[in-house]
Amino acid sequence: MSDPVTLQQLLDDAAFLSFEHQLHLADQLGEHSWDVDLERGRFAFRAAASGAGPLLAQAPSGELVAHRVHLLGTAAPGPRSWLWSWANPSGFGEDTTDLARWLRDFGDRFAVPELVRAEVPFAELPLSEPDAGHAVGAVIDVAKAASQRWWSYNGDAGGGTRAAFLLEHPAFELPAPDGLRVARVLTERLFAGGIADHRRAVAAYASGRGLQQRWEPGHTGARLTAHGVDLRVRFDEQGRIGGVQGQASPA
Incomplete structure:
Protein backbone atom coordinates (compact mmCIF):
# COMPACT_ATOMS: atom_id res chain seq x y z
CA MET A 1 0.00 0.00 0.00
CA SER A 2 1.23 3.51 -0.83
CA ASP A 3 1.44 6.29 1.76
CA PRO A 4 -2.06 7.25 2.93
CA VAL A 5 -3.81 10.31 1.54
CA THR A 6 -6.75 11.94 3.25
CA LEU A 7 -9.92 13.17 1.59
CA GLN A 8 -9.14 16.68 2.89
CA GLN A 9 -5.70 16.65 1.28
CA LEU A 10 -7.27 15.79 -2.07
CA LEU A 11 -9.80 18.60 -1.60
CA ASP A 12 -6.97 21.04 -0.89
CA ASP A 13 -5.08 19.84 -3.98
CA ALA A 14 -8.13 20.49 -6.15
CA ALA A 15 -9.39 23.72 -4.60
CA PHE A 16 -7.98 26.43 -6.88
CA LEU A 17 -7.48 24.48 -10.10
CA SER A 18 -10.98 23.05 -9.97
CA PHE A 19 -12.39 26.53 -9.37
CA GLU A 20 -10.55 27.96 -12.38
CA HIS A 21 -11.87 25.18 -14.60
CA GLN A 22 -15.39 25.91 -13.37
CA LEU A 23 -14.99 29.62 -14.16
CA HIS A 24 -13.65 28.87 -17.63
CA LEU A 25 -16.37 26.38 -18.48
CA ALA A 26 -19.08 28.78 -17.32
CA ASP A 27 -17.57 31.57 -19.45
CA GLN A 28 -17.35 29.32 -22.50
CA LEU A 29 -20.82 27.77 -22.24
CA GLY A 30 -22.87 30.78 -21.18
CA GLU A 31 -26.60 30.11 -21.07
CA HIS A 32 -27.18 26.47 -21.96
CA SER A 33 -29.08 23.26 -21.42
CA TRP A 34 -27.71 19.74 -21.23
CA ASP A 35 -28.77 16.14 -21.61
CA VAL A 36 -27.15 12.79 -21.06
CA ASP A 37 -27.79 9.30 -22.46
CA LEU A 38 -25.82 6.90 -20.28
CA GLU A 39 -26.70 3.87 -22.39
CA ARG A 40 -24.96 5.52 -25.33
CA GLY A 41 -22.33 7.26 -23.20
CA ARG A 42 -23.38 10.62 -24.63
CA PHE A 43 -23.33 13.99 -22.84
CA ALA A 44 -24.26 17.14 -24.77
CA PHE A 45 -24.47 20.86 -24.08
CA ARG A 46 -26.91 22.93 -26.13
CA ALA A 47 -26.94 26.69 -26.60
CA ALA A 48 -29.84 28.60 -25.10
CA ALA A 49 -31.93 30.89 -27.29
CA SER A 50 -29.87 33.82 -26.05
CA GLY A 51 -26.74 34.31 -24.00
CA ALA A 52 -24.73 31.34 -25.30
CA GLY A 53 -20.99 31.51 -24.64
CA PRO A 54 -18.35 31.42 -27.41
CA LEU A 55 -17.88 27.66 -27.28
CA LEU A 56 -21.54 26.90 -27.95
CA ALA A 57 -22.02 29.86 -30.27
CA GLN A 58 -19.37 28.36 -32.57
CA ALA A 59 -20.49 24.74 -32.24
CA PRO A 60 -22.35 23.14 -35.18
CA SER A 61 -26.11 23.39 -34.60
CA GLY A 62 -25.34 25.00 -31.24
CA GLU A 63 -24.49 21.63 -29.67
CA LEU A 64 -21.26 20.34 -28.15
CA VAL A 65 -20.91 16.62 -27.38
CA ALA A 66 -18.28 15.47 -24.88
CA HIS A 67 -15.74 12.98 -26.19
CA ARG A 68 -16.06 10.96 -22.98
CA VAL A 69 -18.49 11.04 -20.09
CA HIS A 70 -17.73 9.50 -16.71
CA LEU A 71 -20.55 9.09 -14.22
CA LEU A 72 -19.05 9.28 -10.73
CA GLY A 73 -22.26 8.74 -8.79
CA THR A 74 -25.20 10.48 -7.17
CA ALA A 75 -25.97 12.34 -3.95
CA ALA A 76 -29.52 11.88 -2.67
CA PRO A 77 -31.34 13.89 0.02
CA GLY A 78 -33.52 10.95 1.11
CA PRO A 79 -30.81 8.67 2.52
CA ARG A 80 -28.54 11.73 2.85
CA SER A 81 -25.67 9.87 1.25
CA TRP A 82 -23.36 9.64 -1.74
CA LEU A 83 -23.61 6.48 -3.89
CA TRP A 84 -20.83 5.54 -6.31
CA SER A 85 -21.97 4.70 -9.85
CA TRP A 86 -20.38 1.23 -9.78
CA ALA A 87 -22.59 0.37 -6.79
CA ASN A 88 -25.83 1.80 -8.20
CA PRO A 89 -28.48 -0.94 -8.62
CA SER A 90 -29.45 0.62 -11.96
CA GLY A 91 -26.39 -1.09 -13.38
CA PHE A 92 -24.69 1.56 -15.52
CA GLY A 93 -22.30 0.42 -18.26
CA GLU A 94 -18.60 -0.08 -17.74
CA ASP A 95 -17.65 2.73 -20.13
CA THR A 96 -19.40 5.30 -17.94
CA THR A 97 -18.32 3.86 -14.59
CA ASP A 98 -14.71 2.95 -15.39
CA LEU A 99 -13.32 6.12 -13.79
CA ALA A 100 -15.38 5.60 -10.63
CA ARG A 101 -13.98 2.08 -10.42
CA TRP A 102 -10.46 3.45 -10.97
CA LEU A 103 -11.08 5.82 -8.05
CA ARG A 104 -12.13 2.85 -5.93
CA ASP A 105 -8.76 1.24 -6.67
CA PHE A 106 -7.03 4.55 -5.92
CA GLY A 107 -8.82 4.67 -2.58
CA ASP A 108 -7.74 1.15 -1.78
CA ARG A 109 -4.13 1.91 -2.71
CA PHE A 110 -3.89 5.17 -0.76
CA ALA A 111 -6.17 4.24 2.16
CA VAL A 112 -9.02 6.64 1.34
CA PRO A 113 -12.05 4.70 2.64
CA GLU A 114 -14.62 7.14 1.21
CA LEU A 115 -13.52 6.12 -2.29
CA VAL A 116 -13.84 2.43 -1.56
CA ARG A 117 -17.18 2.20 0.24
CA ALA A 118 -20.21 1.91 -2.02
CA GLU A 119 -22.23 4.48 -0.09
CA VAL A 120 -20.99 7.32 2.12
CA PRO A 121 -23.29 9.33 4.44
CA PHE A 122 -23.10 13.11 4.07
CA ALA A 123 -22.18 13.33 7.74
CA GLU A 124 -18.92 11.47 7.03
CA LEU A 125 -17.79 13.86 4.29
CA PRO A 126 -15.94 17.14 5.03
CA LEU A 127 -18.82 19.42 4.06
CA SER A 128 -19.68 22.94 5.16
CA GLU A 129 -23.33 21.93 4.80
CA PRO A 130 -24.45 18.26 4.74
CA ASP A 131 -26.62 18.33 1.63
CA ALA A 132 -26.60 16.83 -1.86
CA GLY A 133 -25.15 19.89 -3.58
CA HIS A 134 -22.16 20.17 -1.28
CA ALA A 135 -21.59 16.41 -1.33
CA VAL A 136 -21.45 16.35 -5.13
CA GLY A 137 -19.05 19.28 -5.16
CA ALA A 138 -16.70 17.61 -2.67
CA VAL A 139 -16.64 14.24 -4.42
CA ILE A 140 -16.08 15.89 -7.81
CA ASP A 141 -13.05 17.79 -6.47
CA VAL A 142 -11.62 14.64 -4.89
CA ALA A 143 -12.06 12.80 -8.18
CA LYS A 144 -10.38 15.64 -10.09
CA ALA A 145 -7.33 15.71 -7.83
CA ALA A 146 -6.90 11.93 -7.92
CA SER A 147 -7.46 11.46 -11.66
CA GLN A 148 -6.11 14.80 -12.94
CA ARG A 149 -9.24 15.16 -15.07
CA TRP A 150 -10.58 18.62 -14.41
CA TRP A 151 -13.81 19.13 -16.35
CA SER A 152 -16.95 18.40 -14.40
CA TYR A 153 -20.67 18.91 -14.39
CA ASN A 154 -23.32 18.15 -11.82
CA GLY A 155 -26.95 18.08 -12.74
CA ASP A 156 -30.41 17.62 -11.30
CA ALA A 157 -31.34 13.94 -11.45
CA GLY A 158 -34.83 14.53 -10.00
CA GLY A 159 -36.22 14.57 -6.48
CA GLY A 160 -33.35 16.67 -5.19
CA THR A 161 -30.75 14.09 -6.23
CA ARG A 162 -27.62 15.44 -7.91
CA ALA A 163 -25.55 13.43 -10.41
CA ALA A 164 -21.81 14.05 -10.81
CA PHE A 165 -19.94 13.72 -14.10
CA LEU A 166 -16.37 14.21 -15.30
CA LEU A 167 -16.19 15.12 -18.98
CA GLU A 168 -13.49 15.09 -21.63
CA HIS A 169 -13.25 17.36 -24.66
CA PRO A 170 -10.21 19.22 -26.06
CA ALA A 171 -12.26 22.41 -26.48
CA PHE A 172 -12.51 22.71 -22.69
CA GLU A 173 -8.76 23.24 -22.17
CA LEU A 174 -7.64 26.26 -20.16
CA PRO A 175 -5.71 29.04 -21.89
CA ALA A 176 -2.22 29.96 -20.68
CA PRO A 177 -2.22 31.43 -17.16
CA ASP A 178 -2.88 35.14 -16.92
Missing part, protein backbone atom coordinates in the same frame (compact mmCIF):
# COMPACT_ATOMS: atom_id res chain seq x y z
CA GLY A 179 -1.93 37.27 -13.93
CA LEU A 180 -5.35 38.81 -13.43
CA ARG A 181 -7.07 35.47 -13.71
CA VAL A 182 -4.67 33.77 -11.29
CA ALA A 183 -5.19 36.57 -8.74
CA ARG A 184 -8.96 36.26 -9.15
CA VAL A 185 -8.87 32.48 -8.69
CA LEU A 186 -6.74 32.70 -5.54
CA THR A 187 -8.88 35.39 -3.92
CA GLU A 188 -12.41 34.41 -4.94
CA ARG A 189 -12.02 30.73 -4.11
CA LEU A 190 -11.19 31.61 -0.51
CA PHE A 191 -14.74 32.86 0.08
CA ALA A 192 -16.13 29.36 -0.48
CA GLY A 193 -14.06 28.00 2.42
CA GLY A 194 -13.25 24.34 2.92
CA ILE A 195 -9.46 24.64 2.45
CA ALA A 196 -7.53 23.21 5.39
CA ASP A 197 -3.92 23.67 4.21
CA HIS A 198 -3.63 26.89 2.22
CA ARG A 199 0.05 26.40 1.42
CA ARG A 200 -0.59 22.92 0.02
CA ALA A 201 -3.51 24.27 -2.04
CA VAL A 202 -1.41 27.09 -3.52
CA ALA A 203 1.49 24.74 -4.32
CA ALA A 204 -0.85 22.27 -6.02
CA TYR A 205 -2.47 25.03 -8.07
CA ALA A 206 0.86 26.51 -9.14
CA SER A 207 2.11 23.09 -10.18
CA GLY A 208 -1.06 22.36 -12.12
CA ARG A 209 -0.84 25.68 -13.99
CA GLY A 210 2.88 25.43 -14.69
CA LEU A 211 3.78 28.42 -12.51
CA GLN A 212 7.25 28.72 -11.03
CA GLN A 213 7.18 28.73 -7.23
CA ARG A 214 9.67 30.51 -5.00
CA TRP A 215 8.88 30.01 -1.33
CA GLU A 216 10.17 32.42 1.29
CA PRO A 217 11.89 31.25 4.48
CA GLY A 218 9.38 29.84 6.91
CA HIS A 219 6.86 29.60 4.06
CA THR A 220 5.54 33.06 4.94
CA GLY A 221 5.00 33.79 1.27
CA ALA A 222 5.33 32.35 -2.21
CA ARG A 223 6.14 34.12 -5.48
CA LEU A 224 4.33 32.66 -8.49
CA THR A 225 5.70 33.57 -11.91
CA ALA A 226 5.19 32.75 -15.56
CA HIS A 227 4.84 34.76 -18.77
CA GLY A 228 2.29 37.42 -17.82
CA VAL A 229 2.18 36.34 -14.16
CA ASP A 230 4.19 37.76 -11.25
CA LEU A 231 2.34 37.47 -7.95
CA ARG A 232 3.25 37.15 -4.29
CA VAL A 233 0.95 35.16 -2.06
CA ARG A 234 1.32 36.12 1.59
CA PHE A 235 0.41 33.77 4.46
CA ASP A 236 -0.54 34.79 7.99
CA GLU A 237 0.64 33.23 11.26
CA GLN A 238 -2.01 30.49 10.97
CA GLY A 239 -0.80 29.55 7.49
CA ARG A 240 -3.82 31.06 5.76
CA ILE A 241 -3.62 33.23 2.66
CA GLY A 242 -3.39 36.80 3.89
CA GLY A 243 -3.13 38.59 0.57
CA VAL A 244 -2.22 38.37 -3.11
CA GLN A 245 -0.07 41.17 -4.52
CA GLY A 246 2.12 41.94 -7.48
CA GLN A 247 2.30 42.56 -11.18
CA ALA A 248 -0.56 41.20 -13.25
CA SER A 249 0.45 42.20 -16.77
CA PRO A 250 -1.34 40.64 -19.75
CA ALA A 251 0.38 37.65 -21.31
